[in-house]
Amino acid sequence: MAKPKYLIFLGCVVPYRLSSYEISARKVLDKLGVELVEMPEFNCCGLPMDPINHELMLTLAARNLCLAERENLNILTLCNGCFSSLNETNKMLKEDKKLREKINGYLKEMGMEFKGTIEVKHLIYVLAEDVGFEKIKNAVKKPLTKLQVAQHSGCHVVRPAKYVGRDDPENPTTLKELIRLTGAECLDYMDETQCCGNPIIGVNEEVPFQMAKEKLAHIKAVKAQAMITICPFCHIMFDLNQTRIEKAFNEKFGIPVLHYTQLLGLAMGFQPKELGFDELRVKPTEVLSNI
Amino acid sequence: MSETKEQAPSVIKAEELNPKFKYEMSKIHGAEKIMLCFQCGTCTADCPISRFSDFYRPRKIARMVQLGLKDRLLSNDALWLCSACFTCVDHCPQGVEIAGIVRALRNMVTKDKGIMPLVYKELATNLLKSGYVYAIPESRHKKRVDDGLPPLPKPNLADVSKIFELTGSAKMLENAKTFEKVKS
Numbered sequence: 381m382a383k384p385k386y387l388i389f390l391g392c393v394v395p396y397r398l399s400s401y402e403i404s405a406r407k408v409l410d411k412l413g414v415e416l417v418e419m420p421e422f423n424c425c426g427l428p429m430d431p432i433n434h435e436l437m438l439t440l441a442a443r444n445l446c447l448a449e450r451e452n453l454n455i456l457t458l459c460n461g462c463f464s465s466l467n468e469t470n471k472m473l474k475e476d477k478k479l480r481e482k483i484n485g486y487l488k489e490m491g492m493e494f495k496g497t498i499e500v501k502h503l504i505y506v507l508a509e510d511v512g513f514e515k516i517k518n519a520v521k522k523p524l525t526k527l528q529v530a531q532h533s534g535c536h537v538v539r540p541a542k543y544v545g546r547d548d549p550e551n552p553t554t555l556k557e558l559i560r561l562t563g564a565e566c567l568d569y570m571d572e573t574q575c576c577g578n579p580i581i582g583v584n585e586e587v588p589f590q591m592a593k594e595k596l597a598h599i600k601a602v603k604a605q606a607m608i609t610i611c612p613f614c615h616i617m618f619d620l621n622q623t624r625i626e627k628a629f630n631e632k633f634g635i636p637v638l639h640y641t642q643l644l645g646l647a648m649g650f651q652p653k654e655l656g657f658d659e660l661r662v663k664p665t666e667v668l669s670n671i
Numbered sequence: 672m673s674e675t676k677e678q679a680p681s682v683i684k685a686e687e688l689n690p691k692f693k694y695e696m697s698k699i700h701g702a703e704k705i706m707l708c709f710q711c712g713t714c715t716a717d718c719p720i721s722r723f724s725d726f727y728r729p730r731k732i733a734r735m736v737q738l739g740l741k742d743r744l745l746s747n748d749a750l751w752l753c754s755a756c757f758t759c760v761d762h763c764p765q766g767v768e769i770a771g772i773v774r775a776l777r778n779m780v781t782k783d784k785g786i787m788p789l790v791y792k793e794l795a796t797n798l799l800k801s802g803y804v805y806a807i808p809e810s811r812h813k814k815r816v817d818d819g820l821p822p823l824p825k826p827n828l829a830d831v832s833k834i835f836e837l838t839g840s841a842k843m844l845e846n847a848k849t850f851e852k853v854k855s
Binding site: 399406422486535 | 804
């Protein structure tokens with residue numbers, strides 16, 4: 381099989397705040413034989429603009445898709461949000477002729493045209509479908525058998541099913557299976573598919589904080605040693621904001637939040653400092669003493 | 672939102688109803704199926720936001736669209752509380768894209784009323800300036816070198832600006848009034 385080759389779409393949040401995710405993702409993907417090519421140019425995927433103008437979102441996303449079409453490469457995203465806007469736009473424009481004509485009218489002004497020749501995949505689908513469980517299993521050198529973790533896949537990597545159509549939104553299993561490959565146990569907990577709340581934090585803090593607190597409490601109840609995420613927004617909600625949530629509700633959680641690629645990286649034998657562990661706000665001391 | 676501070680009157684007057692509004696909405700991408708909503712309430716029951724908000728009720732939003740309560744909808748704080756998790760979209764037995772309807776209404780507020788939450792104006796301004804919605808500081812670019820990461824891809828600001836112009840977003844952004852937070 382040819383070596384998988386992808387254009388990596390970093391998005392805005394990862395370079396702004398979460399290089400730990402990018403560092404660890406590049407390390408494990410390289411070792412697993414996934415070749416990454418940098419985007420020749422970049423603009424935001426468009427998702428944050430959807431609430432103010434849907435057409436603006438579609439055109440921003442479509443411009444990135446056109447760049448990938450020119451390179452004749454599929455896109456790999458690290459962020460659930462970027463996956464959502466790029467994948468949905470890609471599918472909508474492929475299926476809806478009227479919409480495609482409209483957006484192509486705008487793109488024409490930039491000398492571009494959406495043709496619908498590429499695919500967009502989130503990192504976990506590249507791992508599951510292109511690399512494959514067998515190869516990942518073979519790459520695990522230090523199985524993390526002493527670890528018990530909980531996963532939070534987030535919303536846009538599975539929903540809406542109409543556009544994603546890869547995993548069951550009611551009971552997503554891709555990330556769980558990927559976690560099990562590292563040797564760690566993946567614990568079930570209450571309301572696993574519930575949103576982190578981060579998308580509305582800019583207009584209201586109370587609701588997202590309650591949502592995140594509830595999730596942290598459910599994870600604490602099953603005694604998970606860490607929470608595993610695959611989206612920078614979810615990660616920020618649970619790691620960066622955890623101290624603030626603890627203060628707001630006067631409740632201690634102390635749950636480290638790891639990017640999946642950090643967990644996999646540990647199992648593949650990388651050192652914590654090679655995987656950006658220093659940058660985590662909730663220090664994963666117990667996790668690291670159990671590897 | 673300053674103009675929504677007053678509690679909306681509970682009694683709906685006949686003259687408030689705009690029977691054409693549902694047709695207007697059903698032409699908008701994502702909101703096409705509004706007339707199929709039969710008010711079962713699955714969206715609200717399963718909504719993670721509704722659980723923690725006193726008044727965010729997707730079913731109510733759908734009903735208000737069907738009744739044509741446009742003015743009440745466009746001045747309703749609730750519109751800005753949807754986190755676009757798409758649970759309602761996946762669970763609706765009628766295939767109504769509730770989150771798409773909320774988005775269409777938000778877009779209407781920014782376009783027709785010229786107001787938006789401050790956070791979106793800030794993100795859009797950053798995007799126009801740098802291609803990224805966050806102002807990535809120079810220190811981050813330097814740190815990439817230390818971390819052994821490749822330089823970030825460059826934006827094409829001329830094209831970004833053109834996209835804002837073509838979609839009518841440039842003018843809208845320039846004139847937009849903003850509000851900071853909404854209650855829940």
